[in-house]
Amino acid sequence: MAIATWTRRHVLSLADFTVAELDTVLQTANSFNEVLQRRTKKVPALQAKLVATLFFESSTRTRNS
Numbered sequence: 001m002a003i004a005t006w007t008r009r010h011v012l013s014l015a016d017f018t019v020a021e022l023d024t025v026l027q028t029a030n031s032f033n034e035v036l037q038r039r040t041k042k043v044p045a046l047q048a049k050l051v052a053t054l055f056f057e058s059s060t061r062t063r064n065s
Contacts, residue, residue: 006021006024008021
């Protein structure tokens, strides 16, 4: 079965999923698991790339946690 296009914005309940959507989630998880089994744990599109998160404003949640 081919991976379906993901159209959901939020996941509120698994009971709302169709069989195709559940299959998409499981196939995606399986592909991530395959990446984790490799010696180099990066997908080819991200190799030699640097990802950074910048915060330009102070956050109450991170400051108090």
